[in-house]
Amino acid sequence: MNETAHVDTGAPREVGEAGRAGTPRGGTPPDRRRSTWGGRLLGCCRALRRPGPWRRGLLLAALALLIGLLMTFHGEVPDHGGLGSLVETFLPWCGLPVPVLCAAALWRRSASAVAALVLPVVAWLSLFGGLLVPKSVEGADLTVVSHNVGAQNTDPAGTARALSTSGADLLALEELEPRVAATYEKALAARFPHHVVVGTVGLWSRLPLSDTRAVDVLRGDVGPLALTRAPEDVPVEPARALRATVATEQGPLAVYVAHLGSVRLMPRGGFWTDSRDAGAAKLTKAVAAERVDRALVLGDMNGTLDDRVFEGLGEQLRSAQEEAGDGFGFSWPASFPMARIDQILVRGVEVRGAWTLPRTGSDHLPVAAGITW
Template identity: 75%
Template sequence: MCALLLGLLLPLHGTLTDRAGLGSLVETFLPWFGLLVPVLLAGALLRRSAAALVALLLPVTMWLHLFGGLLGDRSQAGGDLTVVSHNVAAENRDPAGTARELAASGADLLALEELTDQARGTYEKALAKAYPHHVVRGTVGLWSRLPLSDTRSVDVLRGMAGPLAETLRPEDMPVEPPRALRTTVATEKGPLAVYVAHLGSVRVTAGSGFWTDSRDAGATKLAAAVAARHDKRVLVLGDFNGTTDDRAFKGLTSRLRSAQEVAGAGFGFSWPASFPVARIDQILVRGVEPRSAWLLPATGSDHLPVAARISW
């Protein structure tokens, strides 16, 4: 019975209720459900149950159908631009060292999330030589070897909610710094629209379970902003606080492809850096072709940098 339930859960996870964030929680760690197969196999062997062994074919088949393609190396040689995205962490004790390591990657475009006012100057100084062009909006920024233009903030903030918000007038509501931007990169082969975003955090609480409201609202707004522009070539980089299996990102994943899924090697888990269990840092593309995708070594952040090589 357990094997059959697991076999049905894998392809039908989208039908789970998202009350208390159950659906999102399952989808965040969906690949790890494959670890239940050897547990069930051991139980079937101990019981010497032929029926249980046969039942295991369903979850094995479903898991391979969903994730088997991610096990191998899908990378190819070549590419026109190298892009890197990294949540540098507000608590990072060595921003200068992090900047040096990122610059050493040779990236043409470097997206940083969770910038603080205190660390911003350090990154600007350390990256100035390698990246003559950069833009920052709030807590996100893009450093580039190529010229940038038409930069603007993108609203991905949910806004304050709850009892405190009900006691405040609109003009008294706290103003949060922007957490997303859009800019245009001038390449030799034409303009490339680049979005850098840091979506809202998720929380696990006793009262509300897996709370994803802020992140989900930000994902919807980001998807709407990308869809509204109709740009031919698009990159969306950033810390999504969720995986591409999560239903919250359907608006983005229906229009863009994950560089890791197309041209990576393995799952590319990026968080937490000490023992990565989920890829919540994303590089999504449209109108360009991912040639390779990989992880960079750990920095002073609790996230690993994610990188990709793209071509026209």
């Protein structure tokens, strides 16, 4: 029994070079090596397919840039169909989507969208940031109020009473229908000993008035429907603007009261502004010819000063709201004000404050300003 028993201890055995299924001592199995490099390659492909912070939210970034460019270059928007005028009328509201886009960008963790939001934020602040800073101060010598009292106003007496207690020294009324003019005259007589009414606009004053006359701001028709009528069928519209001289202790003050033509959203013609635009041009020309250094323009312009059609008027006068108002001073519609189309514009005087008054029976809010010399 000289045979030696072989005990298998389970230790790995080396096999020959040819046809060996094993692996050299200390090496990595070939199939495992292939698996490792394949996994790395697959991981790289997946990483490339997975968008990073600069590749996520590209649509949000594009929308932010579009809004920013619109506010920055709103003057370049073509006015075909009144599109440019419509955009500029509601230009402050272009900033409304920015907080929504910002929240979406943070939720998506999109660095590109957050970076793109810088443009609309800077553009909006450059246009309207100054309106967020309170600027009203005390010390006004004269309080001026302007109000489109509304042709459909069902409570003209109540509106007149509210205006008589507004503290105004000068009160301009627009859309003053002849059937209710006497109501306003009676209610305002105690507060304002001097007044003048021309067509559908009027001026009430605590100081003497002189040199009052109508100002032509009419286009020659009453609206878009007149374009389809024969000239003899177009009714003659009452005057919608006046000019008067107010005698103050510091000298004469020229006051214009105007109600420019309405604008309409036409089914086929877009944003119709022809009558308003023609009236703005005529009013701008009248103010340019004014010889009195101190001047006010009050009334319903049916447009904001951001609208390009008022560029000429804005070069001659300053907005009381922009100079010394608190906030945007939106005046229309009264139920949910979205635009300041009722203006108080000044030249040669200092504005101490500008504000809106409580709602009356009109679809406009009254606007007010305090001025000094």
